[in-house]
Amino acid sequence: MQHLSVLLVEDDPGDAGLIKYTLKYDQTDNQLAWVESFSALEQFFAEQQAKPDVILLDLNLPDSTGIETVHACKRLSRSTPIVVLTGHDDTEFALQALEAGAQDYLAKGSLDADSLSRTMRYAISRAKLEERLILSEERMAAAIEGGKLGVWDWLFDRNEFVFSDRWLATVGFKSDSPDLPGSADEWLERIHPEERPSFELAVERHLSGELPNYQCEFRLRHRDGHWVWLFESGHIIERDANGKPIRMVGVQQDISERKAMEERLTHLAMRDELTGALNRRSFMNIADREYGRIKRQKDYSVGILMLDLDKFKQVNDTYGHAAGDEVLKRFSHVVTEQLRENDVFARLGGEEFAVLLPHTEQEGVKKAAEKLRAAVEAQSIDIEEAQVIQVTTSIGVTMMHPDDERPDGGLARADKALYDAKHSGRNRCCVNIYNA
Structure with missing residues (x-):
């Protein structure tokens, strides 16, 4: 079993002794560092080169109390997982601690070696997952921004499209435009008649399970009347109990410039x-x-x-x-x-x-x-x-x-x-x- 580097932030020597004893009883030879205040915690991070694997954080410190302690610790320790220690078991308070950035919550009165070890390792695993999620979201945001992509949801049960501002701007609309089409059917009517059959076929082949995702290039009528070439890709993320699609999400890119270049190259070739x-x-x-x-x-x-x-x-x-x-x-x-x-x-x-x-x-x-x-x-x-x-x-x-x-x-x-x-x-x- 992996040995952990644990930082305990606790101002009560009795509670600190209990934590030490519990960790020792775990017989995993975990390394424990102990500080008694938030200022001491700041000094610890200023002097230490290696970060701890997990922080056990008491919220009632001489120089910091309550949920703000979690916020301050999170700003200081960044990606280090935090387990909040408190003297009472309060579900609402626990949720507040998690929303503030802690990875888990443990009441001091129910401490034992197994629960403490399990909680710390769960907090570490959750912190890693959260970090991967944040990185994934950052990459996705960068890809969407860099690729100038619009994002959309197709809500089948409500016959409705939900679009990002970029998607709407591509075809000349804003979210508060008075003439913004209200239903999915109204949007589909704006697809160029020449591409409507290929669009419907691409959607149907995905909905039926023949293809793992939906992809299509088509022209959509801009708000001022001209045609915009779009490339869309999406997939179903929700079905009902009978397998009927409820929601499909995807991205859209304006490829009008590319199509114009293709047309020019075709013209030159012919x-x-x-x-x-x-x-x-x-x-x-x-x-x-x-x-x-x-x-x-x-x-x-x-x-x-x-x-x-x-x-x-x-x-x-x-x-x-x-x-x-x-x-x-x-x-x-x-x-x-x-x-x-x-x-x-x-x-x-x-x-x-x-x-x-x-x-x-x-x-x-x-x-x-x-x-x-x-x-x-x-x-x-x-x-x-x-x-x-x-x-x-x-x-x-x-x-x-x-x-x-x-x-x-x-x-x-x-x-x-x-x-x-x-x-x-x-x-x-x-x-x-x-x-x-």
Whole structure:
């Protein structure tokens, strides 16, 4: 059994002798130090380097009495466990001592070796648990503050959410806002319709026991009307006798900035940085998807256009690459303005571009190509020193076909038509339709 270092604070020599005798009778060779006043206790801590394992504290000292003695001793000894000694057994008084910071309470009249030893060891164990709890709460508070987390409770039996001030501030509310939603249902109605199904599924999977906790990312409508991206994590902490959930607690984090960054990165990964048009990889992914639809649906048709700016090298050589970049951007803008919302426009590289025209018959594809050619020809591009550049485009036209080798077959045909357009005078559209 572990030997204890015990500090006795007792002004009555008779009571001190009784404690000494009781500890000696315990036969555990505990080390006992004795002081007779609070001032002597202060001196003890000032002179001693090693703290005692436990303090046995009488509340009626010459220079300190009552519950204030516990407060003063706690300030002095910090984490050292305290067992309060008193001459009478009073439950209410005991609770006051525990609330003041003591770990346990023992009446002098009921002292014996077993109860004293058990009480001291219990006080030490409780002090360790309290210290761990305090550290845990401090870490949690630091994590919540550092992570800018909001805290919430979902009270199922009351159909109510309880939020921390930070959580409410994230979506523009205060606890005293006159328009603060009152029920859980009102809050759930503020979830974006696109994320509502995934939110409900995540909650249900946790409530049913399929997942150990609930986690979900979703948008919630801010008080001023815009959408805020949130990440939430929580778990059930209370159920009734039938297993029905009563209370779930969790944390929430505003991830709007992260989502905006993800959207930006996705945009950069999918689009050409200069023109804003889709890049080759994105275009090929969409073309492959459209080819799949062609294979599955016999009445579905897709047109393919390959576009190339005529004599673009001369623009760069004559006016410089900055002017060439401006031409590419203006060209992309003109083409985009002429296309439908579901049409797909991409820069494949250099001055070469491509267009997919979903759900468009052959005649419609030809008309779209001529419309693009005319719009580009009509465009005048102003550059520095009041110079104006006019450019034209050559366009190769074809239709995607289910017997093509993936979409590459259709693109090769369109590229051949583009070659024909370039070598037959430029600024024109040439058609190359699939022949079995």
